[in-house]
Amino acid sequence: MASKVIRNVTWDFLNEVIQDGSRVFPKEELERLRFCIQCGTCVGGCPSGRISALRIRKIFRETQLGLKETVLSDDNLWNCTTCYTCQERCPRGVHTTNTVRIIRNLAVKYGYIKNNHRRICEFFLTYGHAVPINDETRQVRKDLGLAEAPPTVHSHPESLAEVLKLAEETGFKKIVERTAK
Ligand code: SF4
Ligand code: SF4
CATH class of the missing domain: 1.10.1060.10 (Alpha-helical ferredoxin)
Structure with a gap:
């Protein structure tokens, strides 16, 4: 070799x-x-x-x-x-x-973020969740006798502002934006 x-x-x-x-x-x-x-x-x-x-x-x-x-x-x-x-x-x-x-x-x-990772980050900044809930999951939750949406930003959309504030204060948002393609 x-x-x-x-x-x-x-x-x-x-x-x-x-x-x-x-x-x-x-x-x-x-x-x-x-x-x-x-x-x-x-x-x-x-x-x-x-x-x-x-x-x-x-x-x-x-x-x-x-x-x-x-x-x-x-x-x-x-x-x-x-x-x-x-x-x-x-x-x-x-x-x-x-x-x-x-x-x-x-x-x-240094900008070596993977495309899929960036998408997850963008989901987080958009929905307050790395994996946002979909209709299928809502239905499964209902079938299990749970509330349709978990007690997170999905149930409290007004809390997204707090999530974004944290993302800004920690520099997370800036990193995601800087590495956007
Ligand atoms: S990190 Fe630890 S276990 Fe791995 S090669 Fe080095 S000394 Fe060995
Ligand atoms: S997958 Fe587990 S064992 Fe392998 S490098 Fe990562 S922490 Fe270590």
């Missing part, structure tokens, strides 16, 4: 992942990524890796090597189900799943 020589390795991307992620998770937990030894335990137990090309170990190595564009544009990043199996098993205490979540955040920040 042909190997690729990587020159100009920098810590910049790894540092960015840790720095950006520390707004969400404790920094010392994310720092564990520096200690990944490529043992493959994470890949061995990954249920998604059995049916997709997701190799979380590879993503971490590329992150360590500073291959920012390669990592952020990798479709496999989105095949992680965040089941936390790898995080439970990592012998080096790498907070694998949380790190994937941070890398995904960065992917979206």
Whole structure:
């Protein structure tokens, strides 16, 4: 198999992942990524890796090597189900799943959002739900003796303004608009 020589390795991307992620998770937990030894335990137990090309170990190595564009544009990043199996098993205490979540955040920040994900975000901004209710679901709820609509924005449309305010305050709305095609 042909190997690729990587020159100009920098810590910049790894540092960015840790720095950006520390707004969400404790920094010392994310720092564990520096200690990944490529043992493959994470890949061995990954249920998604059995049916997709997701190799979380590879993503971490590329992150360590500073291959920012390669990592952020990798479709496999989105095949992680965040089941936390790898995080439970990592012998080096790498907070694998949380790190994937941070890398995904960065992917979206840099415009690598998937079309389907963007549509879900747009649903959320339009209806206050990532998956809006439809007639079929309304009927099923009725058949089960439930209210036709759940006690959310669907029953309280006036609350959509509050949802949108949250979306604005957190910067979510801006990200969705910026990445719109
Ligand atoms: S299990 Fe942990 S140390 Fe081993 S490759 Fe995966 S992240 Fe790295
Ligand atoms: S959290 Fe993601 S990468 Fe880790 S085992 Fe589960 S699906 Fe695989």
